[in-house]
Amino acid sequence: MNGFEKTRELVEAIARTGRAERGVSRLALTESDREARAIAVSEMESLGMTVRTDACCNIWAEYPGTSDQPGVVIGSHLDSVPEGGDYDGVLGVCAGLGVVRDILAENPHPARSLSVVVFTSEESSRFSLATIGSKAATGNLTTMDTLRFKDKNGTTLLKALRDFGGQPEYLCRDALAPASYHSYFELHIEQGPVLDWNSEDVGIVEAIAAPTRFMLDIQGEQAHSGACPMNLRHDALTAAAEIILAVERAGRAESDFGTVATVGVCECRPGAMNVVPGRVTLKVDIRGIVEKSIARAYNDVMEKVKKVCAERGVTCNFTLYSADKPVAMDGLLARRVEKSCRELGVKYRRMPSGAGHDAMYMATLIPSALIFVPCKDGVSHSPAETIDWERVRPGYDVLLNTVRGIVM
Numbered sequence: 001m002n003g004f005e006k007t008r009e010l011v012e013a014i015a016r017t018g019r020a021e022r023g024v025s026r027l028a029l030t031e032s033d034r035e036a037r038a039i040a041v042s043e044m045e046s047l048g049m050t051v052r053t054d055a056c057c058n059i060w061a062e063y064p065g066t067s068d069q070p071g072v073v074i075g076s077h078l079d080s081v082p083e084g085g086d087y088d089g090v091l092g093v094c095a096g097l098g099v100v101r102d103i104l105a106e107n108p109h110p111a112r113s114l115s116v117v118v119f120t121s122e123e124s125s126r127f128s129l130a131t132i133g134s135k136a137a138t139g140n141l142t143t144m145d146t147l148r149f150k151d152k153n154g155t156t157l158l159k160a161l162r163d164f165g166g167q168p169e170y171l172c173r174d175a176l177a178p179a180s181y182h183s184y185f186e187l188h189i190e191q192g193p194v195l196d197w198n199s200e201d202v203g204i205v206e207a208i209a210a211p212t213r214f215m216l217d218i219q220g221e222q223a224h225s226g227a228c229p230m231n232l233r234h235d236a237l238t239a240a241a242e243i244i245l246a247v248e249r250a251g252r253a254e255s256d257f258g259t260v261a262t263v264g265v266c267e268c269r270p271g272a273m274n275v276v277p278g279r280v281t282l283k284v285d286i287r288g289i290v291e292k293s294i295a296r297a298y299n300d301v302m303e304k305v306k307k308v309c310a311e312r313g314v315t316c317n318f319t320l321y322s323a324d325k326p327v328a329m330d331g332l333l334a335r336r337v338e339k340s341c342r343e344l345g346v347k348y349r350r351m352p353s354g355a356g357h358d359a360m361y362m363a364t365l366i367p368s369a370l371i372f373v374p375c376k377d378g379v380s381h382s383p384a385e386t387i388d389w390e391r392v393r394p395g396y397d398v399l400l401n402t403v404r405g406i407v408m
């Protein structure tokens with residue numbers, strides 16, 4: 001079986017872990033995450049790679065090179081959002097394993113080492129924090145942070161890591177040294193429609209949009225929905241409704257700059273038909289490539305929050321989860337990828353990434369390349385996420401050709 005066929009087989013096997021009524025729900029550091037990791041590790045071992053799990057539960061598999069020059073690492077993540085698709089992240093890990101298989105079949109003694117990494121919890125779905133594993137690997141996550149972030153059952157990231165076999169107290173000790181690898185590659189579905197609709201097969205990412213994420217905890221006054229007159233209410237949900245619309249308006253006003261703004265979580269308490277809501281929690285995600293535009297959208301939302309509080313007699317507590325900066329990918333590596341596209345006659349475009357990726361953090365230490373392949377109509381973070389394998393093949397070949405050119 002060649003590397004591309006193996007990639008497909010692995011993706012399909014991993015898709016069976018965490019299968020939910022709708023799509024895949026493989027939240028980070030859960031049993032289904034463990035099952036998916038076991039499939040990847042079994043392939044790593046059968047390729048003769050040495051497998052190590054670091055303090056943040058990232059899995060690093062390495063096949064040694066014959067020289068002591070720094071090697072190449074390929075990777076992504078296996079966790080999913082709730083009711084997500086089969087390919088987000090999973091494709092990048094499995095394609096890395098496919099590429100190692102193809103290169104070793106050609107030459108079992110590459111000059112540089114070849115590694116595959118599975119990053120822990122790229123998705124923010126469980127702990128309200130994204131790219132946890134790559135943040136830790138690059139020295140951007142402390143033990144204190146793991147105490148601050150909790151899942152919806154109150155389990156801290158620290159406890160979840162420990163229960164999964166990690167050592168959250170040693171995150172800093174386990175971070176990578178700069179230049180420990182020659183380069184990092186991540187193959188990922190685009191999660192937007194540009195490649196699919198333009199019949200192009202590869203996107204070479206130049207910059208990754210950065211999310212600013214926060215929680216708004218709106219406190220109104222819980223009351224009887226029948227007995228409390230309209231003019232005496234301090235309804236937390238109607239206040240939240242105004243804020244939600246303001247988030248959408250702020251994103252629309254900045255859309256020329258590629259900024260987007262979303263409220264993805266709205267929890268209303270106590271959540272009964274005959275009770276005026278007393279408390280609402282919103283989780284907001286604003287992203288873009290242009291920092292000033294992200295800041296304008298953020299400021300617009302905050303102005304509206306103040307106004308709504310004053311007008312409606314509610315209060316609002318604010319918790320900032322993260323404020324990442326947009327990240328540029330390595331220009332020289334992008335040119336190597338472009339050269340592979342030309343050599344293989346693949347239709348490509350250079351483009352930004354709206355979604356976040358582990359490459360954002362790897363790029364802070366190691367030259368990094370993010371290669372997009374099309375997914376149907378750009379649908380992702382949805383059970384409807386689909387790919388056409390024949391349209392993934394050119395991106396796989398470009399990854400293989402580029403990595404082969406570096407390690408051989």
Ligand code: GLV
Nearest residue numbers: 122123355356357
């Ligand atoms: C990761 O999928 C993200 O939220 O961008």
Ligand code: MN
Nearest residue numbers: 081088123381
């Ligand atoms: Mn995702």
Ligand code: MN
Nearest residue numbers: 088089122357
């Ligand atoms: Mn992803």
